[in-house]
Amino acid sequence: MNRSGLVLRMFMRERMAWFVIPWLVTLSSFVINLIIGGSLHEEQNMVTGGLASFFIYMFVMGIIIVSQFFPFALGFSIRRTDFFLGSTAMIAIASAAASLIIMLFSYAETDLTDHWGVQLQFFNLPFVHDGAWYVQLLVHFVLALHMFFAGYFIGMFNRRFRATWTFILFIALSLVAGIASMLCTRFGWWDEIGRWFLDQTALSLTLWSLPLVLIYMLASYKLTRTATA
Amino acid sequence: MANVVEIRSLTKAYGDVKAVDNVSFALEPNRIYGLLGRNGAGKTTIMHMLSAQLIQTSGDIAVFGEAPYENNRVLSQLCFIKESQKYPESSKIADVLAFAAMTFPNWNQELADRLMEDFRLPPKRRIKKLSRGMLSSVGIVVGLASRAPLTIFDEPYIGLDAVARGLFYDRLLEDYAEYPRTVILSTHLIDEVSQMLEHVLVIDQGRLVLDEEAESLRGRALTVSGPLAKVNAFAAGYKELDRQGLGSLCSATLLTNGSPEDVRARAELAGLEVATVSLQQLIVQLTSGKMSRKADDAR
Amino acid sequence: MGAQMDESRPIFVQIAERIEDDIIEGTLTEETQVPSTTQFAAFYQINPATAAKGVNLLVDQGILYKKRGIGMFVASGARAVLVEKRKEQFYEQYVVTMVREAEKLGINAEQLSDMIRRGGTNNG
Known part of the structure; x- marks a missing residue:
């Protein structure tokens, strides 16, 4: 059997971790919002960012995959390439499932329950859900992928270069961000940047982020190929 | 038959420190080898490179005639059980065995089941709930039931008492007699395993200092x-x-x-x-003298 | 765990000696089957190849013979051959050394045989 497939099957044995726990986390955030919404009786819709907890979970999964499953698989005679491909397949399935689930809840929120009867916008967010249904699917799919590989990349970077270099990486990144924002202020670019973002739709932002996701993936693959147990 | 392992001028350096220094040897099929030496001599590093979990600084490695790095033909024939093996913490023992059953083509489930009983391992127990000895037992079950043509055990019995270690030696010899394979046993408990070894490789401070038939050494x-x-x-x-x-x-x-x-x-x-x-006295002498000399150098 | 072997002598020689002892003492009688290599390996916790080497040493000497598909058997007349061989070894190992030591101490042949007789009665 194809050994990338074995890695996928290894992950699939952890159904709870992929398909149940993230939704328990997200739904508990939802229930809290529901209670708050019920007690406030606002005129306007209450928009929350509780859905972000799912995407943060995906980020953490990226880190856990590398710290726990990579040394396990490598020790059980799995190639690095197969581990990467199996992980990619797994996250593709989990992301696809997630975007479907979010769409179903979003439909329930707007069309079935009239915002759960308490004016709560939890799954159907303005801006994100302005587009067609397939745009919504794509947006959540790419975002989940993005978060996972960001975590995977950081985890693998840490495995490859150890804590010191990971620390240096973060310092370097914040330095770059700091210098960039200083330059923006100095040359008065903020207005333009703000206007550019206002012009974007959820779809165009997603498309803009695609190259970034690809860079994460490529860098993750490169790091995986030379990582050690 | 061709050699199972051929290593030439293998070196692993970390900066100026050579963990493995210009080591060459060959292993023939279906024999039990002892890779012996003190803790930190470089044994584990050699085995990590053999299984392509670590990449050598220089030198050549051929396992079943091919370079092992990212090579499924080699890796699927090789099972490396090491003391430091990590398992996903939330996985159950049964999950680990199910994965092993998929990755090792010669896996024998009956043997695995019997070994699980021998070592009293509860299949539903999660990895994070296991004692050190139970964790070692999981490795032993995987290593034996894999029946991999090249099976490597690196100090596989940490946390196990003498009875459990004896059980491991018994089961290893039993199954080896029926299904011969190349076995590398790496250990510092030389007196416990020396009787089982056909050939002895002794590593000291990253160098190969002895490569001989066990019987001819006695x-x-x-x-x-x-x-x-x-x-x-x-x-x-x-x-x-x-x-x-x-x-x-x-x-x-x-x-x-x-x-x-x-x-x-x-x-x-x-x-x-x-x-x-005796064989173990011989190996102790081979590897301890230099230690005291090194201590002298340091002074 | 298995019975302890002397690690300063080749193990296959010790395996052969133990089988010889069993034949001389009558534990293994002629024309009966000898334990398999695997059984030896398991019992003494030694490498099966080493056990096989010990058994083959006795096959080469005609003490054991192989029945195809069944296993190893003690040859007829094996015990007599072994006893003869051991007597030879006894002479080399004990008598020659004893006589040499006796000469060193100035014990003459008559005194020596007296001592041997005394050793015999003390033991009986």
């Missing part, structure tokens, strides 16, 4: 003692492993060749006292 190592001049005259023809002096008296441990009885008789005839050296 009886070949002797300690002769007597007046310095007589010891020198007798020792001249042989490889000297260790020497200790006491005034004009001296004792030397030698690796002799030819019939042990003849060598012994000649030594006695030369007026020397002769003592036999």
